[in-house]
Amino acid sequence: MLTKKQLFTRGILDISPHMLSVIPFGIICGAIGVELGFNPYLVYAMSFIIFGGASQIVFLQLVSGGASSLVAVTSVGIINSRHLLYGAVLSEYLEKLSYIKKLIISYFVVDQSFAESNKFFKKNKTEQYLYYHLIGTGCTLWVCWQISTLSGIILGSFVPEELGLKFAIPLTFIAIVVQDLKKIDHVIVMITCGLSSLLFFDAPFKSYIIISPVIALLVASLILRLKK
């Protein structure tokens, strides 16, 4: 049985490699906000209040492009609706927690912390304080995100765009799913999602980000039915 501290540390270690892409992305996110002419405090506040990289950039771009608040807020909501799926997966491991703990821990559920903690949870179902792993991954990402967006705001366009650091984002997610390429059912689900995302890329409010997972999960349920 691992102690709370061990689980927390394990969470930090498990998510740390992803900071290689989270930190440059945070810097870009902060820099874009300032470049688009927004108040630096406002750009930073988003990292605290919304805490979701892609949605923060989309919000800033939409508002600076003259979109209405309603459009900007709706887009953020739709982009982040994928968290509903993460929550549904994680709830199995968090159901015994007190209500207040659930409310606090929810704030730290982001893509990479979900991915790494979920992998750990699956392998260590019997651990009593599993959620400390999620606190470890979530807090690490949170701290790095705050510092890197702040740096981006201060450094501004210091980071040359030619470096193409945005490319680190898909690489992080490739690292997360790449081992599942061993399983043919997962490969089918991944390709379904990927192709759908390209097909629906122009759907309003960036909704491809939730449309394609829904399609992919429908395909997954078909696969499960055929397996039986």
Add this chain to the structure above:
Amino acid sequence: MTWLSIIVAGILTYFTRMTMIALVDRKMLGEKLKSVLEYVPSAVFPAIIFPAIFINDFGSFVEMNDPKIFGAIVAVIVGYFSKNIIATILSGLISYWFLIFVIFN
């Protein structure tokens, strides 16, 4: 006005994170749904990966010989065999930089 929108967007985002964890009882989800949820990572992350590789900043498809496609292939191969996150990210970035700074320059 922008401040208000950010706060509303933040509350909305928090709800997307909290709803399934705090408000929905796991027992409300059937066994069948639970087994489908096993596929969530594979069903969600390609929606972030594919557009970031195949669609450029202007919203159109990249050329078939785009350095990002090559970098992604290298990352997939390195990641598959090394099982190492840092190696996956660095191999992809370095091969991408090699193409844009050395070959296509």
